[in-house]
Amino acid sequence: MHSEFELIARHFTPATPGLGSGVTLGVxxxxxxxxxxxxxxxxxSVDTSVLGIHFPPEAPPEAVGHRALAVSLSDLAAMGARARWCFMALALEESDDAWLEDFSRGFLALCEQAGVSLAGGDITRGQLAIGVTVMGEVPPESAICRSGGRPGDLLAVTGALGGGAGGLAAWQAGERDLAHPLLKRYLTPLPRLAAGQALAGLATAGLDISDGLLADLGHILEHSGGGAHLEPETLPLAEGLVEALGEEGARQAALTGGDDYELLVCLPPEQLEEARSRLATLSLPLTVVGRLTDTVGVSGVTTTRRTGWQHFHAVGQGGTP
Amino acid sequence: MHSEFELIARHFTPATPGLGSGVTLGVxxxxxxxxxxxxxxxxxSVDTSVLGIHFPPEAPPEAVGHRALAVSLSDLAAMGARARWCFMALALEESDDAWLEDFSRGFLALCEQAGVSLAGGDITRGQLAIGVTVMGEVPPESAICRSGGRPGDLLAVTGALGGGAGGLAAWQAGERDLAHPLLKRYLTPLPRLAAGQALAGLATAGLDISDGLLADLGHILEHSGGGAHLEPETLPLAEGLVEALGEEGARQAALTGGDDYELLVCLPPEQLEEARSRLATLSLPLTVVGRLTDTVGVSGVTTTRRTGWQHFHAVGQGGTP
Structure with missing residues (x-):
């Protein structure tokens, strides 16, 4: 057994941030x-990923490390912030070098990809859980909040939806090839950091889709007021989703499935072309899926169930998420 | 059962920070x-407190809330920083309103006392654990680090030692009166924030005593180099400690017990009077317990066991911490 100090030294100090990282004293x-x-x-932003709730018990540790950081970085992306630093609070049943090596590889690879420095954290004994605190910077006037959306704004989403729910279904059906497009979306989502920064200053409001499109749209309406009209037939569906879940299942996954980590933004119509052209440089599509209205409620969808993912409601549904 | 949103709204939004808190967008x-x-x-700094490891399973929830924040704030105190913001990641087996009400009362009372704003966090399902991220501010030139101590510097501690270990022993012996002086030191320690700020600019190095004096002195030597001479008979002992543990047990608790959350600083001898006079305004004694030397190792103590508290070593010792 190793002490906390040895574990951190062995697995996480290669991440000691260099000059220019803004870290003047680290781990x-x-x-x-x-x-x-x-x-x-x-x-x-602070997010905790718990074994068996936020990821399957047998998920590859490298993916667990990636995912725990990705879901937090996605919150920075949603604000249009530049990611700078992260801190990790890791609880482990026991010290397992092989697991930690894979886990830290996944975590640190995403750190590098996202330009974020792991500046500290702690390791404790306990049920496997990863708490990640991420910190980023954004100019005061261009932060994208949940409030600020106005009737007439277009509702637009980056990338494609339903991959989180589709990937979970694939995992539960026994799929284990991590290169499988849906599994990849579920286990190793890529936070839309560059897209968020590109949309900052254009979007009136926005967030990342973690609870499911309908539930997250609900959060925007709660903060911005008014209502929305959706055009479900326009929803961009993740690669392989229709094949996996059928037409109706795919549409439902895109509407109510969670864990997509795409951005949902409110855009004045006159900003659409500029927004699209900025995202085109990232090879990322931006799809209009509806608009904000001045009528309370959501129209255009046969179900307005805002199920989404709520931790305490999920008890006994026996699965992840 | 309540959703995460309802739980946060019910128990933690009274904490919504006001003007002047530096929080421009909160929970x-x-x-x-x-x-x-x-x-x-x-x-x-990030610290996680886990049920049964960092606090006894039957500890009063108000104390658990206080303590989880206190141990993190103690790290800010150790740097000489002014505490400003905190974030809480709470994992709960189930949503229990009575428990949460007491827990949040303890947590928020210390927020107010320390002048820190709870600016965000999350609640998830899982084994009871509280991850706290604290953020503070310190002028670049006066931050107290573990490095910087020089041979000849005095080693000085704030307050009194051994209360953490003594309080744990009292708890294990069945003491449940939270006003008991040792239990108070163990369950609801007060982070030495004002003292840390007062010592910033005077101390060459320092940290908070969480692992035990000897183990934490070891951290300073590791970063500052050199060695130390201790005078164990000078150790300031917590109120009631000798009565509880006997002379020798009390001395041992002060040397190697953890969870004291006092500050250990390295002070050039010519700064001692100024440091003492600053702490006197806080009614806090500052006791010289030894000095840094240029000889590697720690002299003056019969045992140099740097036991302290290391999470992964404690497995199977069956207790807290």
Whole structure:
């Protein structure tokens, strides 16, 4: 058995951030010391991924590491923030070097890809859970919040939907090839950081789709007021989703499935072309799926069940998420 | 059963930070948006408290809430930082309103006392655990790190030692009166935030005593180099400790017991009077317990066992911590 210090040294200090990272003191002291850029808002989000709730018990540790960070970074993407630092609170049943090696590889690879420095954290004994705190920077005037959407704004989504639910279904059906397009969307989603920054200043409101399109649209309406009209036939469906779930199942997964980590934004119609052209440089489609209205409620969908994913409701549904 | 949203709204939104808190967007959006002060370093620490490891299963929830925040704030105190914001990641077996009400009361009372704003967090299902991220600010030149101590510096501790170990022993012996002086030190320690800020600029190095004096002194030597001479007979002992553990047990608890959350600092001798006079305004004693030397190792103690508290070593010792 190893001490917390040895575990951190062995698996996480290769991540010691370099010059230019804004980390002036990192892992190993009581606190990390960071140098935020002047004039920016600091965007901070905390998310915990728990074994058997947020990822399947037998999920590959590399994917678990990737995913735990990705879901937090997705919140920074939703605000239009530039990701800068992260902190990891890891609870482990026992110290398992092979598991930790794979886990940290997945976590650190996404750190590097996203340009974020792992600046600290802790390791404790307990049921396997990963708490991730991410910090980013965004100019005060261009942060994308849930409030701010106005009647007439277009509702647009990045990428494709339903991959999270489709990937979970594939996993539950025994699919284990991590290159499977749906499984990839479910286990190793890519936070839309560049897209969020590109949309900052154009979008009046927005968030990342983690609870499912309908539930997350509900969050926007709650903060922005008014209602929405959706055109479900326009929903961009993840690759392989119709083949896996059928036409109706695919549509339902795109509407109510969670864990997609695409962005849903409210855009004044006159900003659509600019937004699309910015995302085109990222090879990312932006699809209009409806618009905000001044009538409370959501029209255009046969079901307005905002099921989505709520942790305490999911008890006894026996699965992930 | 309630959703995560309802639980947060019910128990934690009274904490919605006000003007002047530096929180420009709080609980309820994808991220909190914070406005850090210009020219300061941001000090950040993450700590997780797990049921049965960091606190006894039957500990009063109000104390659990207080303690989970206190141990994180203690890291800010150790750096000499001013506490500003915190984030809470709470994992719960089930949603229990009575428990949450007591827990949040303890947590929020310490927020208020420490001048820190709860700016966000999440609640998930899982084994009871509380992950707390704290953020504070400190001028770049006066942050107290573990490195920087020099031979000849005095080793000084705030307050009194051994209360953490003594309180745990009292709890295990069945003591349940939360006003009991040792139990209070163990269950509801007070982070030495004001003391840390007062010592910033005077101390060459320092940290908070969470692993036990000897183990934490070891961390300083690791980062600062050199060795130390201790004078164990000078150790300030927590109220009631000798009565509870006997002379020798009390001395041992002060040397190697964990969870004291006092500060251990390295002070050039010429700074001692100024440091003492600053702490006197806080009614907090500062006791010299030894000095740094240029000889590797720790002299003056019959045992240099740096036991302290290491999570993965504690497995099977069947207790807390």
């Amino acid at each position: 190993g002291d009581d606190c990390a010391l960071l140098a935020p850029a002047a004039g920016q808002r600091l965007a901070v | 309820g959006d994808d991220c909190a948006l914070l406005a850090p002060a210009a020219g300061q370093r941001l000090a950040v």
